[in-house]
Amino acid sequence: MSDFDYDLFVIGGGSGGVRAARVAAGEAGAKVALAEQDRYGGTCVIRGCVPKKLMVFASEYPAMVADARAYGWDLNDPAFDWDAFRGKLEAELDRLENIYRNLLKNSGVTAYDARARLKDAHTVELSTGETFTAKHILVATGGRPVPADIPGAELAISSNEVFHLKTLPKRILVVGGGYIACEFACILNGLGSEVTQFYRGAQILRGFDGEARGLVADEMQQKGIAIHCGTNILEMARDGDGIRVKASNGTEAVFDQVLFAIGRDPNSRDMGLEDLGVELGRRGEIVVDRYSQTAVPSIYAIGDVTDRVNLTPVAIREGMAFVETVFKGNPTPVDHELIPSAIFTQPEFGTVGLSEEAAREQEPIEVYSTSFKPMQQAFAGRADRVLMKLVVSQASRKVLGCHIVAPQAGEMIQLAGIAVKMGATKEDFDRTVAVHPTMAEELVTMRQPVRKA
Numbered sequence: 001m002s003d004f005d006y007d008l009f010v011i012g013g014g015s016g017g018v019r020a021a022r023v024a025a026g027e028a029g030a031k032v033a034l035a036e037q038d039r040y041g042g043t044c045v046i047r048g049c050v051p052k053k054l055m056v057f058a059s060e061y062p063a064m065v066a067d068a069r070a071y072g073w074d075l076n077d078p079a080f081d082w083d084a085f086r087g088k089l090e091a092e093l094d095r096l097e098n099i100y101r102n103l104l105k106n107s108g109v110t111a112y113d114a115r116a117r118l119k120d121a122h123t124v125e126l127s128t129g130e131t132f133t134a135k136h137i138l139v140a141t142g143g144r145p146v147p148a149d150i151p152g153a154e155l156a157i158s159s160n161e162v163f164h165l166k167t168l169p170k171r172i173l174v175v176g177g178g179y180i181a182c183e184f185a186c187i188l189n190g191l192g193s194e195v196t197q198f199y200r201g202a203q204i205l206r207g208f209d210g211e212a213r214g215l216v217a218d219e220m221q222q223k224g225i226a227i228h229c230g231t232n233i234l235e236m237a238r239d240g241d242g243i244r245v246k247a248s249n250g251t252e253a254v255f256d257q258v259l260f261a262i263g264r265d266p267n268s269r270d271m272g273l274e275d276l277g278v279e280l281g282r283r284g285e286i287v288v289d290r291y292s293q294t295a296v297p298s299i300y301a302i303g304d305v306t307d308r309v310n311l312t313p314v315a316i317r318e319g320m321a322f323v324e325t326v327f328k329g330n331p332t333p334v335d336h337e338l339i340p341s342a343i344f345t346q347p348e349f350g351t352v353g354l355s356e357e358a359a360r361e362q363e364p365i366e367v368y369s370t371s372f373k374p375m376q377q378a379f380a381g382r383a384d385r386v387l388m389k390l391v392v393s394q395a396s397r398k399v400l401g402c403h404i405v406a407p408q409a410g411e412m413i414q415l416a417g418i419a420v421k422m423g424a425t426k427e428d429f430d431r432t433v434a435v436h437p438t439m440a441e442e443l444v445t446m447r448q449p450v451r452k453a
């Protein structure tokens with residue numbers, strides 16, 4: 001008989017927390033509880049990946065309709081009904097949230113709809129006033145949008161609110177240059193808003209391959225998004241129904257909405273963590289070892305709150321590795337190397353491994369790269385370009401990085417990611433026969449490096 005109420009208490013019912021809880025209970029037979037302060041499914045399901053991707057799909061139809069006409073289809077004037085879409089979207093999120101609740105219930109996890117904080121190394125205190133003890137505590141509280149710190153910032157929205165807008169803004173300013181800002185700029189542009197994007201740095205998508213992000217920026221501008229790099233908001237004020245924005249580039253303009261997507265901070269505040277000796281980093285991220293264990297042995301942390309690689313599949317992996325380590329007697333470190341990912345801009349950007357710039361710092365490389373007009377869009381008279389790029393080690397011949405900017409790049413990079421993760425060389429790519437006619441065939445037919453560095 002255990003001295004604790006539970007073997008495991010999970011704080012946070014998002015991607016990582018739900019997976020860890022239900023595997024610990026369902027597969028390892030642990031007695032598990034989970035507290036969620038908001039909606040089950042967390043950021044990914046309720047205000048991230050899922051609603052965003054559905055909005056991406058919605059926003060791609062106008063270009064498809066234009067292309068269909070170019071291909072000879074006779075289509076009547078289509079129109080987008082935001083209310084109808086939003087209603088369906090909300091119903092879908094309700095459905096998914098229920099699935100998450102049921103997954104927990106069916107695995108035998110006790111769920112508490114409450115905010116949780118830590119009282120000591122084995123005790124969790126809920127906003128309902130209840131306290132519970134647990135042998136292990138797993139913090140999986142995710143992150144939240146960083147608020148803007150300028151006069152009038154309260155007039156703006158974050159990515160949390162964008163899914164619930166009553167009307168689609170005619171003119172919107174998106175502030176930020178990360179993947180979330182770029183994705184929403186493309187979504188809103190596709191849905192018909194006039195989109196301006198401010199980013200204080202020199203080029204959007206900092207940290208990604210330079211050539212790839214340059215092409216994404218060009219394509220976004222070509223599709224009508226006014227990107228202003230090196231630009232910040234100085235102040236914002238209400239102006240009738242709109243928001244007047246003074247910018248650091250000397251311009252002043254009125255927008256119907258301003259969306260800030262300037263980063264995310266870990267949700268570690270006011271949880272009693274520091275008092276217990278759990279180490280937090282500069283931005284509040286919980287510091288953990290490769291087994292996701294904090295400085296307090298009974299407390300573990302996974303997902304965005306640890307600010308390692310902030311992606312849903314990574315939070316899930318970390319949750320499963322935690323269960324292997326703690327409940328299945330199989331210490332499993334989390335492998336954060338060569339994680340493929342996609343940015344759902346238009347066109348998409350899929351990437352795995354090192355950017356050309358990072359690889360060059362590491363060792364001598366060869367770069368194989370080709371940019372061209374894809375057949376489907378070129379036939380429709382569009383000027384869109386795509387990019388296929390491999391960054392190769394001169395010494396080992398291994399493909400260190402693969403970068404794809406193209407429609408469906410997310411789907412392509414998932415598969416290219418397997419080869420790169422297996423340590424495929426450029427010659428392995430070369431001896432794979434092309435699938436013709438496709439865009440991705442270029443990945444196996446590039447013979448000469450465009451540069452060596």
Ligand SMILES: Cc1cc2nc3c(=O)[nH]c(=O)nc-3n(C[C@H](O)[C@H](O)[C@H](O)COP(=O)(O)OP(=O)(O)OC[C@H]3O[C@@H](n4cnc5c(N)ncnc54)[C@H](O)[C@@H]3O)c2cc1C
Nearest residue numbers: 012014015016037042043044048116142303304310311312
């Ligand atoms: C707009 C947007 C788009 C994204 N798109 C993608 C994408 O395309 N692909 C991808 O892989 N990732 C994407 N992400 C990132 C992804 O959503 C996160 O990496 C993932 O959700 C992290 O999971 P998690 O379990 O760490 O935290 P979360 O999913 O954030 O879950 C944390 C949960 O903890 C709860 N909580 C917080 N504090 C407490 C407390 N004290 N007590 C009780 N409950 C608490 C929160 O309410 C939340 O439900 C996106 C994120 C955003 C914001």
